[in-house]
Amino acid sequence: QIIEPKPDVKKPKMKTPQHFIFFFGSENYAWMQEEQLFLYSDHKDRFKLTKRLPRGYKEAVEAIDDELKAKPCVKTFKSQELPSIDEELAQIFPNRPEGSKQKDYTRQPLKGKKNTGSVPKKRGRPPSSDKEDRPKKAKVAKVMGSPSTASFGPEVTRIRPKVSADMSSEGLGSMAMSPPSNSYIQASLPSSPIKPSAGTQIEESILLEKSATPIVKSAVIPTPMRIGFLGLGIMGQGMVMNLLRSGHEVTVWNRTAMKCREFVKSGAFRGNNPAEVVQACDITFSCVADSTAVKDLVFGNYGVLQGITKGKCYVEMSTIDEDTMQDTAEAIKARGGVFLEAPVVGSRVPALEGQLIILAAGERKLYDECYSCFEAMGKKSLYLGDDIGSATQxxxxxxxxxxxxxxxxxxxxxxxxxxxxxxxxxxxxxxxxxxxxxxxxxxxxxxxxxxxxxxxxxxxxxxxxxxxxxxxxxxxxxxxxxxxxxxxxxxxxxxxxxxxxxxxxxxxxxx
Missing domain, CATH: 1.10.1040.10 (N-(1-d-carboxylethyl)-l-norvaline Dehydrogenase; domain 2)
Structure with a gap:
């Protein structure tokens, strides 16, 4: 996919035309010569008959197909279908008397304008029919000052949930997608719960038991703040599901973008990278595997720190060592952000049922602002003080x-x-x-x-x-x-x- 490089990405010094390319599957970026690029629709079946496909090839093709489905369907016109010059002039000057002369502008440029010839215009954002209905606060700011190498995923479509005020925890309603790419799309929430990914499927017996004896929780009044969530692993999937069910506006990101699909279908936004999610949201939660993953997430390219500005709130819910938690807190605060550690006690099923125990330490005001989120994700939250590290201990x-x-x-x-x-x-x-x-x-x-x-x-x-x-x-x-x-x-x-x-x-x- 040809994308626009960030301002600080250096272009190689070569005379031949080049484009900045995002590679689906591996989720890497590189400059490629134009002569090495081919149209996907004409060449996608080229390697399917090969017995030994490269690793990740199938996943990359699926990701490209999903991206194309999400883009607007633009009808292509053949040259013979285009109106003639006379027909166009008739539309522009409907009251012009028949036989009157009209200057031919097709062979010379307008005065003061350069003749651009056949150079195509830069493609702009496709029109959206629901532009007026789209809330302004959901617009995502661009990430400034990003490093040259991206490691967190492509420019992807965000999906805008249309959440009703009387949403309950019984399920998520049906969704209707409209196609504009790289913008918010209005949708309603589906009636079926989010399916766990293939690697974390819930046992059939547990699902049946859950449906027979559902967990009854008091109605959660969602905060009007925009919520971000980084990490859709075994724990994160259930936590995000309950945030959506309770009516929260959630933007998700995961290193493996495929895991975001079901949540996007269920009404979540999908961020391009952690920095963008943090910039777009008021409070951003993170739940990843270990200390190494947290360091990459926070300090890496397009990481959390690059999106932190004064007043942005960050909640770390991963179970990591005390030193990494304190280093993360200091880095967030140094950029004017607000930090809270909130590791959880529980496994996959409590996460799905919203029955986690949340242990929090850090900024008390942020803990209070997270109240509705903690209510949706857990059965009990405890504030252990402002000493960072006590919740981890x-x-x-x-x-x-x-x-x-x-x-x-x-x-x-x-x-x-x-x-x-x-x-x-x-x-x-x-x-x-x-x-x-x-x-x-x-x-x-x-x-x-x-x-x-x-x-x-x-x-x-x-x-x-x-x-x-x-x-x-x-x-x-x-x-x-x-x-x-x-x-x-x-x-x-x-x-x-x-x-x-x-x-x-x-x-x-x-x-």
């Missing part, structure tokens, strides 16, 4: 205890198998006694069924244990049990269960 302690419990459960189930006990009987005893809790019950069932769909990925649990041990070293607190549990999770990762659910640690215990 609380989250690490909670996850450390959970990790040791799951590791102990895995060892117990493995021992039961070795001594010849029926594991179903063991799980039933757990459910009837003092150990009866959602974690023990659900993970026991996962071990029995040997299904490890990632409600909480094992590698994330091991990461949290590692961060807990680092915190223990920092304050000189011995953590013997957590250290042993961490070794068991490390073994499970070496066996290839890092992307599986935390209950897959049983494989390491029984091996």
């Amino acid at each position: 609380m989250k690490l302690i909670v996850n450390m205890v959970m990790g040791t419990v799951v590791a102990s459960l895995a060892e117990g189930m493995a021992m039961a198998e070795k001594v010849g006990l029926d594991q179903e009987d063991v799980a039933e005893v757990f459910s009837l006694g003092a150990l009866s809790c959602p974690t023990v019950i659900h993970k026991s069932q996962a071990i029995l069924s040997q299904r490890y769909d990632p409600h909480f990925p094992l590698q994330h649990q091991q990461k949290d244990l590692r961060l807990s041990l680092l915190l223990g070293d920092k304050i000189e607190q011995p953590l013997y049990v957590a250290s042993a549990a961490n070794e068991l999770f490390k073994k499970a990762r070496r066996l290839g269960y890092g992307d599986s659910d935390v209950s897959a640690v049983y494989r390491a215990a029984s091996n």
